[in-house]
Amino acid sequence: MPQPVIDYDTFRRVAETASAYRYQDTWLVVEEDAGHLVIKVHHESPPKPYDECVVFCVARVPYPPSPKVVVAVIGTENSTVDLLHLEVPDAQLLPAGRYAADAVFWSQSAVEKFVIPYYASVYGDHADAIVHKLLDVLKPIPLEGSESDPAFAIAHLPASEYVTLDEALPHLFLIRQSGRVERVGKR
Numbered sequence: 338m339p340q341p342v343i344d345y346d347t348f349r350r351v352a353e354t355a356s357a358y359r360y361q362d363t364w365l366v367v368e369e370d371a372g373h374l375v376i377k378v379h380h381e382s383p384p385k386p387y388d389e390c391v392v393f394c395v396a397r398v399p400y401p402p403s404p405k406v407v408v409a410v411i412g413t414e415n416s417t418v419d420l421l422h423l424e425v426p427d428a429q430l431l432p433a434g435r436y437a438a439d440a441v442f443w444s445q446s447a448v449e450k451f452v453i454p455y456y457a458s459v460y461g462d463h464a465d466a467i468v469h470k471l472l473d474v475l476k477p478i479p480l481e482g483s484e485s486d487p488a489f490a491i492a493h494l495p496a497s498e499y500v501t502l503d504e505a506l507p508h509l510f511l512i513r514q515s516g517r518v519e520r521v522g523k524r
Contacts, residue, residue: 340389341368341369341374341390343367343374345461346462346463347367347374347376350376350459351365351376353459354376354378355392355394357495358378358380358394359394359397360396361380361396362380362393362395362396363378363380364378364379364381364383364391364392364393365378365391365393365394366379366383366389366390366391366392367390367391368389368390406421408421409421409437409438413489413514415514415515416514417516418512418516420437420438420492421438422436422437423435423436423438423492423494423510423512423518424516425494425510425518426518426519436494437494438492439494439495440492440493441491441492441512442490443489443490443491444475445476448471448491449472452471452509453471456468456509470521471491471509474488474491474521475489475490475491486514486515486517487513487514488511488513488514489512489513489514490511491509491510491511491512491521492509492511492512492518493509493510494508494509494510509522
């Protein structure tokens with residue numbers, strides 16, 4: 338299989354992924370998986386098969402490790418959720434398991450101020466579809482159409498893979514009132 342064709346959208350995502358690992362040497366492997374380009378992160382040099390593209394990012398500044406956060410909880414009057422151990426179900430781009438959120442937004446205002454500009458920049462030409470999905474996430478539902486398990490927060494999970502746009506956003510997950518976690522745009 339030939340190496341994947343890397344377009345500007347993929348390069349934007351490679352740069353965004355590299356930004357998250359700026360203080361350590363990192364190899365970003367771009368490969369095709371089920372019709373999507375996937376960016377996998379390695380902190381040791383991976384073998385380079387013919388059907389992958391490998392980008393090496395050098396750490397420029399040595400930094401000591403940050404203090405480890407050991408408690409991060411969010412909740413409603415009905416439930417609380419441990420943000421350092423969010424249970425992600427299978428088949429949501431990440432392997433099923435527990436993940437620590439690195440950012441959480443629980444108001445429409447915070448989504449508009451911080452999440453929308455970031456994702457509009459990252460997704461470039463696809464920003465209109467992304468912005469539409471994000472604006473609907475925490476929008477209140479009219480009482481007559483009330484949902485039994487509404488979302489009350491959005492968590493960003495720093496994952497080892499970054500994929501191209503599909504029906505959902507790869508790193509953003511809803512936190513529902515019950516504590517259930519699901520990808521933004523999955524429905």
